[in-house]
Amino acid sequence: MKKFLICLTALLSFSMASYAAIGIYEFETLEQEQQFKDLSHTLRCPKCQNNTIGDSNAPLAQDLRQRVYEMTMAGKTEEEIVDFMIARYGNFVTYKPPLTLATSILWFGPIAILVFGFGLIVVKSRKSKVAVAETEKWDSEKEARLKALLDEENNGDKQ
Known part of the structure; x- marks a missing residue:
């Protein structure tokens, strides 16, 4: 029985090799x-x-x-x-398709999105810096209020 199984296994392996035949030109x-x-x-x-x-x-x-x-x-x-x-x-x-209008979107689209995105970030950050500088102008009135608050806090700690 053992010899029969070995022969059967060998026959099946040889038959599977025939399915994997490579075309010869x-x-x-x-x-x-x-x-x-x-x-x-x-x-x-x-x-x-x-x-x-x-x-x-x-x-x-x-x-x-x-x-x-x-x-x-x-x-x-x-x-x-x-x-x-x-x-x-x-x-x-083909693995190297020609450059056409349809493929140019694939080639240059990601680059255009990156350039546009970074440009948008730069413009937004510059606008926010200008807006912050305009809204927070420091004057003598604010300076006096700050000194009063600090004096009040320091006097409260001593008591």
Whole structure:
């Protein structure tokens, strides 16, 4: 019985390895192979969102790898393949999206908010200093009242 369980475990482990098979692609030139590797590591999987199509095992990533392979074998350049993927899946498919009006808000929005916020803080603090200085002008009447209060307090301590 023990031998049977060991054999069953070994068979199951070998069968699971067959599901994890990695696609093997054959190329005519080293340039094509390098282009495929570069694109596999620069294009993002639309389904996984944080993996490249080379790292992802999602069916969509496998389809994209196959499409990149076919286009590479057809003699397309990297730019043509990336343009095709952007046309089909949008700028999200690249890790380095181009600077457009929509993406400029993402790039420059936080900086603008920080500059505006610090500017607002500086303006408000300057206004409050001026307001405090204007309301608390010291004159001889206030000085006399202060002396009277201090004298009263000091006389109360002695009694």
